[in-house]
Every structure is written in C-alpha cells, then in structure tokens.
C-alpha cells in the first residue's frame with residue numbers, strides 16, 4: 394500500500410510573534426521551525442501502518458526548500474521517500490490552494506492512504522486534510538485517537554463534545570491524527586545516517602491563486618494588569634468581592 | 644434574496660447553543676439565514692430555530708446515522724439549491740470536521756474559528772486567531788461561497804417572531820458512518836462551551852488532587868474542568884480537557900488556573916477569557932501576569948474555602 398504523510402513545518406510553539414512590515418503577515422525573522430506537533434503523529438501512524446500492512450511511506454510537504462530539514466528527520470525515522478512541492482511563497486497560499494496542490498501530487502504518487510495532523514499549529518485551520526478528501530473523492534476521518542486498519546477499510550475513534558464517536562470507513566482514505574493516537578518514535582543513529590544519503594524529490598506545485606485576502610495581522614491587545622488580592626485561604630472573601638462587584642461575573 | 648446556510652447541531656431537535664450563536668452571527672450580517680439540520684428529531688428544531696432567527700429550514704431526511712462526508716454533500720447541495728453566498732457552522736468538532744469537506748466540494752477557501760464575521764457589499768470579512776491566539780488575522784473571503792466556522796461564546800443569539808419555511812432534502816449518504824457514540828459518564832460540559840472553566844495543573848500533585856478542582860466546578864454548576872498539558876501527559880486528566888496550543892482554546896466568562904505556571908502554550912489557549920483568576924503558591928509564576936485576580940498560596944487550602952464561598956453565594960442568589 395502506498396501511504397503518504399502530509400507534514401508542515403511551523404514556528405515553535407513558544408515563539409514570540411511579531412507582525413511583518415506590511416501589517417498583513419507574520420515577520421519570519423528569528424522564527425525557529427519544527428514539524429507541527431500533530432504531523433509527528435501522522436508520520437508515526439504512517440510508519441506503524443506500513444509495519445502492519447506493508448507498503449511504503451512518503452512524507453510530503455508544500456514549502457520552501459529549507460523544509461527539507463524536517464523531511465530528512467522523517468526519513469531518519471523510517472519513511473521511504475520524501476517529496477517537497479517547492480514554493481518559496483508558500484505562506485501566501487490559503488488552505489484551498491495548498492490542498493489542491495497536495496491532492497494533485499497524491500494522485501501522481503498513486504497513494505491510497507493519507508495521514509495528516511489534526512491541525513497545523515500555525516494557521517490553526519484544521520482544513521487541509523478534509524479538503525484533500527473532497528478533492529480526491531476519498532473517505533476521511535478526523536481527529537482520530539484510535540485506529541484499526543485493514544487493506545480495504547477501517548474503524549476509527551474521535552473525541553467530540555458528546556463523547557467518543559466510532560466511525561467505519563472504506564479506503565482510499567485521509568486520516569487526521571489527534572493526540573493519544575500514538576507516541577512518535579525517535580530516530581536512531583542508523584536511520585539518521587541512512588537519511589543523509591537519500592534524495593528528496595522536488596517538484597513544482599500546481600499554481601492556484603489564493604482566495605483569501607489578508608487585510609491585516611495584529612497582535613491581540615495585552616490584558617490589563619491584574620492584582621494579587623491576598624495570600625492563602627484568608628484572601629477568598631477579597632476574591633469573591635472582586636468577582637462579584639468589580640468583574641461582575643458572579 | 645441572498646442567503647447564508649447555517650449548519651445546526653441539535654439533540655432530538657434541541658439546537659446546541661454554539662449553533663444558535665452561528666445563526667445569530669448570520670442574522671447579524673443582514674443576509675437571510677437558512678438553517679440546515681440532519682439526523683433523528685431534526686424537524687423538531689423548527690420552532691427553536693425560527694425563534695433564533697432562521698428564515699428557512701432545510702431538514703435532511705433519511706440520515707439516521709450521521710455520516711460526515713454525507714452531511715458535507717448534503718450541505719453543498721443545499722448551498723447550491725438556495726444559491727447561498729456563505730456556509731457557516733459552529734467551530735465544534737462536527738463543524739471543524741465539515742468545514743474543509745464542504746469548502747472542498749464548493750471549491751472555496753475555508754476560514755476556521757472566526758471571532759468576527761461581517762458582510763458588506765456582498766463581501767465577507769472575518770477575524771480569526773492564528774498561532775493559537777498569538778496573532779489575529781483580518782481577512783476577506785474571495786471564494787464563490789464564503790465557508791467559515793465561528794468560535795463559540797463569541798456571537799450573540801438572535802430573536803425573531805414568525806415561523807421558518809421548512810423544506811426537506813433527501814440525504815446523499817456518504818462513505819464514512821458513525822457506528823456508535825460512547826457518551827461521557829455524566830452530562831459534563833465541554834471546556835469550550837462552559838461559562839466557567841476551572842483548570843488544574845501539576846501543582847495538584849496527583850490525579851486525586853483534582854478533587855478540589857471538580858468540587859469548585861460543581862459549586863458553580865455551569866463550569867467545566869480544564870487541565871494543563873503537564874497533567875494530561877501524566878494521564879491524570881483526559882486530553883479532551885487540555886487547554887492550550889495543542890489542546891482547546893477557551894474563552895469563558897471566568898477562568899481559574901489552579902497550580903498552573905502559565906507557560907506560553909497554556910496562555911495561548913485561555914488568554915481571551917473575560918476574567919482570569921490564578922491560584923499559585925509561587926508569587927513569581929508567569930500566570931499572574933495575565934490574571935485579573937490572583938491568590939498566592941496552597942491550592943489545597945484555598946480551593947475548599949473558595950468552593951464554600953461560591954456555594955454560599957449561589958444559595959443566596
């Protein structure tokens with residue numbers, strides 16, 4: 394089975410963000426990137442699936458050439474191939490143009506199973522995985538915390554506000570991975586050495602114009618300074634008074 | 644007459660509050676809101692949805708078992724049938740799941756978790772947080788159909804007299820089917836929807852330490868329990884309760900951070916709460932920098948006293 398894990402590099406979650414000079418972008422200077430947290434889960438699930446059902450794993454990203462650093466980390470963990478849709482202006486793409494380019498590449502690669510992260514922790518859209526499934530005409534299950542796959546289909550669990558949902562689906566499928574699904578492995582020395590020798594395939598992505606016009610990017614207004622109302626249990630009446638009479642939330 | 648199609652979640656015809664808020668947001672744009680409901684009891688939603696601003700109601704028939712791709716296809720069909728200019732839903736787990744599917748079917752660009760949603764001269768403009776709330780983007784949709792999900796606790800529910808005109812549409816069915824739902828043990832509120840969230844962190848020492856957090860939440864009645872990643876990673880609490888960059892983003896009226904240090908990834912998930920209270924034994928903990936009110940001290944002393952005070956306040960009301 395041909396398995397693809399779609400991944401994206403994002404700024405580290407502890408990054409301090411600055412607005413770009415145009416007022417409509419994030420200033421990339423000084424940002425340090427790593428694979429989006431949930432994409433690590435997607436790569437792990439792709440590798441586990443290959444170990445169970447056989448096949449080969451390709452990690453796929455759309456981005457600038459420096460994304461090869463993260464792709465090489467995936468190769469070191471055991472991915473067979475890595476493919477990058479080279480677009481230096483990736484940040485100007487919206488979810489639709491990214492999904493269309495990825496879908497076209499997935500068809501070219503002839504895959505029948507695609508893993509994505511639940512969300513990329515930069516744009517926080519949670520949209521590319523589900524959009525892929527619509528463009529491909531495939532099954533899709535999202536936010537998966539438990540998965541059982543056979544060569545033709547599977548069952549998955551996801552957490553919703555109402556409880557844990559169980560879903561049945563057929564292949565081909567797109568599966569988006571949530572925390573709890575697996576514990577991503579670390580790359581071993583042997584894998585790291587082998588990954589250095591592998592070539593990363595570079596192709597040009599489908600050109601799709603963005604359908605979202607960003608007017609402004611701003612930082613949220615800072616919260617006004619609060620105060621310590623006191624120490625220990627003795628401060629409870631002061632807190633209750635503040636919540637009732639000042640904040641008026643009781 | 645241009646319209647906005649609003650996907651409404653319901654239980655046996657009782658709409659979820661987050662969906663009513665989305666309906667309210669649609670009504671507030673001045674464009675005609677059409678509600679779409681599916682699943683058992685859907686037709687019962689006619690009265691509450693009319694009262695919350697729906698001018699038309701599309702009831703999907705034949706969908707006894709929820710199918711996410713089937714529902715997306717039904718929504719896309721209804722959007723086309725009514726020539727709707729936008730599709731919106733609550734940014735719930737179902738709404739998030741549907742957004743990209745529907746946007747893909749309509750070849751439109753999705754906008755998730757919007758905190759502002761307006762329409763002027765036929766152009767939709769939204770505001771949405773990125774990087775877990777560290778920045779806010781204002782963007783215009785240039786898609787054929789503006790597809791968006793809206794953050795709960797952010798938009799007002801509308802009111803309207805008169806009954807929505809009801810039409811039905813047979814489901815197209817899908818390849819993915821929900822075969823079962825294991826309900827949560829009790830009717831626990833989700834952290835994203837609760838008006839009050841009491842979150843605990845590593846300062847509670849062990850899983851059993853959360854008793855004091857649960858007691859405070861129970862005293863409020865309308866509160867949910869939240870957790871830091873540290874305690875979720877230690878398996879003291881389920882991931883569904885995690886607040887932060889790799890958990891849920893919450894914006895309740897009142898947020899308590901108990902024994903939580905205030906790491907940037909945690910703050911990302913709760914900094915837009917209306918009022919933040921921090922309880923921490925370390926006066927230098929970064930959580931106090933974002934808190935409106937703080938008490939320095941041992942949570943195991945403070946919380947029981949606070950729970951008592953809240954109970955008394957509730958009894959006096």
Ligand SMILES: Cc1cc2nc3c(=O)[nH]c(=O)nc-3n(C[C@H](O)[C@H](O)[C@H](O)COP(=O)(O)OP(=O)(O)OC[C@H]3O[C@@H](n4cnc5c(N)ncnc54)[C@H](O)[C@@H]3O)c2cc1C
Nearest residue numbers: 844845846871872873887888889890902903904909924942
């Ligand atoms: C990629 C990534 C994603 C992350 N995502 C998230 C996320 O989504 N959500 C999240 O929360 N974190 C997230 N984190 C983790 C985050 O960096 C912190 O490690 C975590 O939030 C710390 O949890 P904590 O505050 O419970 O624990 P600690 O930082 O250990 O703080 C415990 C606090 O309890 C106080 N305390 C101790 N005893 C008592 C007592 N008896 N009474 C009162 N106070 C007491 C201490 O003074 C301390 O401030 C993420 C990290 C990474 C790298």
